[in-house]
């Protein structure tokens with residue numbers, strides 16, 4: 157028996173973006189019923205790991221234009237400037253809103269919100285809650301959301317696919333992890349807020365749940381992904397684990413040093429030094445290592461992040477989590493010793509193509525947060541813009557979806573409308589897929605082999621430096637892995653918390669997302685922001701001041717181009 | 733090498749049916765709790781002992797769903813019960829900006845806001861072991877966190893919730909919760925202070941009535 161649920165709005169994902177959208181919709185009208193589905197309990201969402209802070213113009217020395225310019229320059233001029241202008245305008249009230257909801261922001265002596273420096277931001281504009289900003293933001297949003305009875309949670313439910321009919325979204329298919337029972341959730345509007353896809357890389361700051369599910373689900377439903385070639389690498393993660401050491405440690409004054417004890421960034425970003433943007437810094441670290449000025453360790457080459465001169469007091473008050481992480485996971489006390497660091501995958505700039513209201517080209521389907529691509533991030537996101545993005549565009553998507561769903565309800569439609577095919581047809585597709593996994597005899601490879609092959613090929617061929625041949629190989633290999641996945645071995649035949657089955661679905665999603673990343677990277681024959689082609693090392697505005705969309709086809713991704721919206725800031729050379 | 737790494741090795745290469753929760757592997761999402769050699773720990777932060785041998789069991793005091801996955805549904809309901817949101821008579825408009833809060837005011841509730849809901853304290857709590865209705869360390873500390881927040885005016889309402897039913901007064905102050913907390917929260921202290929605050933409040937209301 158397939159269970160059926162019905163909501164005006166179904167939200168997939170309960171991180172910062174999904175929760176913000178849910179609250180916005182709930183406050184828009186208490187008549188709306190909102191289903192909030194998440195494959196983990198909301199407070200486990202990876203927003204929890206964000207450390208450094210949230211950017212917004214709240215200080216008298218700052219201005220909206222400056223935040224916009226920093227963001228646009230940071231994006232290597234690929235951000236849509238109308239979206240950026242709207243974003244910087246709405247970010248401050250979102251930070252205040254979170255303050256009103258109880259977020260424990262760090263304060264100045266006079267009780268005002270404290271701001272810190274961050275990479276690529278020209279003044280101190282990053283508001284923070286010690287170095288656990290994401291944790292506090294997520295818990296505040298989650299706790300506040302508990303106030304609204306109209307938000308109905310489906311914790312530990314895994315969404316598999318969308319139902320699309322008559323050119324509009326009608327609902328979704330989800331799996332209850334406790335029982336592996338499938339359910340059909342009909343909805344007038346679906347908001348995809350499933351976060352990024354960092355787990356397709358070997359070294360990543362992302363948690364294991366960041367597998368790009370929502371991107372793949374939308375892509376398979378015919379919605380294009382945008383600017384997928386732009387993958388952010390963060391310069392300072394712990395070797396081995398990929399655990400992030402926040403940029404706030406440099407914002408508070410930390411130094412990056414090579415084997416000779418030199419602050420080598422003087423040769424790369426002489427003006428900004430440690431506070432240059434992440435794309436340039438990550439490349440600089442790799443360059444230092446390649447030229448023999450790194451250290452050799454059990455997990456490969458690394459450089460040093462030195463915080464000793466900040467002193468114990470600053471470290472404990474501003475960067476307590478950094479100290480805890482370094483002590484626990486690298487056995488290093490940053491008060492006494494520098495921390496070994498190396499670049500690691502961190503953020504997916506690309507995502508589901510949306511406008512500034514979170515609308516995708518498919519009526520009724522919305523997206524926000526890291527899963528979406530509006531885009532304010534263009535070719536390189538500035539640190540601390542993304543939590544603000546989750547709030548600003550989470551709210552916008554929630555409001556727009558709410559008014560859309562309300563108008564449908566007032567027009568007398570059932571949520572999701574009346575399906576011409578029965579909802580069972582949607583669930584039976586998923587059921588078949590599940591049964592193939594659960595009832596399969598034999599099978600050769602372990603899922604982990606396929607996953608590790610993907611992660612290693614993305615790391616080496618679609619990483620910080622890329623070139624034509626490597627990208628073609630990557631595409632071939634991804635397609636080959638797709639062919640191998642269906643015959644992989646599955647040990648778990650049970651239906652209670654069958655995590656192996658979930659991982660198989662996630663890997664299936666990641667392969668689609670990876671293919672679109674490799675494809676878009678191959679098509680962009682220039683270097684811009686985080687996308688660096690050794691065979692085309694220059695930015696080429698004449699041919700590539702454009703977004704790339706990729707559409708899913710049986711033969712693989714199909715590309716389309718879209719103009720960048722330029723309002724007031726003409727592209728110039730990017731120097732730091 | 734951490735206990736979580738061993739679990740992952742086992743499920744990747746030996747037996748894919750092994751079920752356990754994890755995500756951030758940096759001690760902040762709170763998913764990966766288990767008993768490690770008998771003590772509640774975050775498996776992602778618990779090193780494998782020198783001997784190379786380690787006993788891993790599901791957290792005590794919760795129904796086991798499968799392997800290390802336990803049912804925390806009861807806790808999720810308790811969370812709502814303590815009204816973990818700012819309660820005010822009049823809310824500020826956004827245009828009025830932030831509520832000023834001095835660093836020393838933040839300091840008052842800061843540690844109680846650091847709970848990651850990992851459930852280790854419930855696994856260690858003898859009162860919860862005996863009575864699953866007991867509000868317990870994490871939910872009580874969270875409610876108390878809002879009571880201490882200078883922006884909040886809901887303390888009286890919340891004290892009733894925190895002490896009613898199987899509330900804070902059931903705590904026998906064993907203090908195991910604070911010992912096992914991986915984030916240095918002191919829920920035992922929160923529970924004691926809730927009792928004191930509740931006693932003071934009811935004393936005050938008796939005195940007022942007496943006047």
Ligand SMILES: Cc1cc2nc3c(=O)[nH]c(=O)nc-3n(C[C@H](O)[C@H](O)[C@H](O)COP(=O)(O)OP(=O)(O)OC[C@H]3O[C@@H](n4cnc5c(N)ncnc54)[C@H](O)[C@@H]3O)c2cc1C
Pocket residue numbers: 168169170171172173174193194195196197198201202203204205206207208209210211289290313314315316349350351352361362363365366369370400502503524525526527539540541542543544546
């Ligand atoms: C270590 C780290 C530090 C960071 N620090 C900062 C910082 O200081 N400042 C900043 O601005 N940004 C930072 N970022 C980036 C920022 O945290 C993220 O981009 C942002 O939190 C993403 O939020 P989200 O709501 O889009 O997604 P997430 O928080 O990742 O949430 C995704 C949600 O979708 C759900 N989900 C996914 N797939 C499915 C499915 N198939 N079915 C059901 N549910 C599903 C998940 O359960 C989860 O609830 C950091 C990122 C990392 C990794």
Ligand code: FES
Pocket residue numbers: 754755756757758759760761762763764765774775776777
């Ligand atoms: S995996 Fe997140 S706390 Fe251990």
